[in-house]
Amino acid sequence: MSGKTIRESWDANAARWIDVAREGRMPSRAVTSPAILNAAAALAPDRVLDLGCGEGWLARALTEKTGARVTGIDTSAALIKAAHTEDPENDYRVLAYEDAAADPARLGGPYDLAIANFALFDEDLTPVLRAIAQTLTPQGRLLIQTLHPSLLDPQEDGWRTEKWDRFAGEGWTDMPLYLRTMEGWQAVLAAAGFKLEETIEPRDSDGAPLSIIFAASI
Numbered sequence: 001m002s003g004k005t006i007r008e009s010w011d012a013n014a015a016r017w018i019d020v021a022r023e024g025r026m027p028s029r030a031v032t033s034p035a036i037l038n039a040a041a042a043l044a045p046d047r048v049l050d051l052g053c054g055e056g057w058l059a060r061a062l063t064e065k066t067g068a069r070v071t072g073i074d075t076s077a078a079l080i081k082a083a084h085t086e087d088p089e090n091d092y093r094v095l096a097y098e099d100a101a102a103d104p105a106r107l108g109g110p111y112d113l114a115i116a117n118f119a120l121f122d123e124d125l126t127p128v129l130r131a132i133a134q135t136l137t138p139q140g141r142l143l144i145q146t147l148h149p150s151l152l153d154p155q156e157d158g159w160r161t162e163k164w165d166r167f168a169g170e171g172w173t174d175m176p177l178y179l180r181t182m183e184g185w186q187a188v189l190a191a192a193g194f195k196l197e198e199t200i201e202p203r204d205s206d207g208a209p210l211s212i213i214f215a216a217s218i
């Protein structure tokens, strides 16, 4: 991987991302956001960890819908500041996955549910997923929403570059993403000690998959 790291590119794009998320400028989110929110709410969690929470929409929505208390972590200080400003009641922490993996106590907990909405784009996810497993209650669940593996071209795990074509001319910084096949996701979940319980496949109005949600237990 060359160029900016994931952390550097999210810092560079933070202000633009806050606008996009809050102004609903990604049409697919009209489907994928209710999908992850409903999947999380159906588990009726009391305490939730939101990994890569960004500007915090999911934490806010989940608290509003279920009353859950949410801890959101993100590597971007600008995004955590925006989340906290909008929602001072929940707990938002500047924390990169690699730092959480090195010291899982920094995640807090225990949690009934950990969620990651389009937020796991590092190559080596096993350490942070192992740390998450340690923070979950015995009945705890992990929900990961990510790009549907069928949309990968080529069909193999590897680094890609998000060039933000849909926002061309707006000054976005290219961002590295490590994308996984179905087998890649199954392997990383298993390596971290998770059992895949269910997959949900949100689709557009033509029936084409927009994303996949993995529901896993420990």
Ligand SMILES: C[S@@+](CC[C@H](N)C(=O)[O-])C[C@H]1O[C@@H](n2cnc3c(N)ncnc32)[C@H](O)[C@@H]1O
Pocket (backbone or CB within 6 Å): 006, 007, 010, 021, 051, 052, 053, 054, 055, 056, 057, 058, 073, 074, 075, 076, 079, 095, 096, 097, 098, 116, 117, 118, 119, 120, 121, 122
């Ligand atoms: C596409 S955004 C999604 C944000 C939010 N989950 C949402 O649904 O709007 C991905 C987020 O993951 C965070 N992220 C990516 N890699 C990270 C890492 N290694 N440690 C912590 N946060 C990370 C980014 O800073 C960014 O806020």
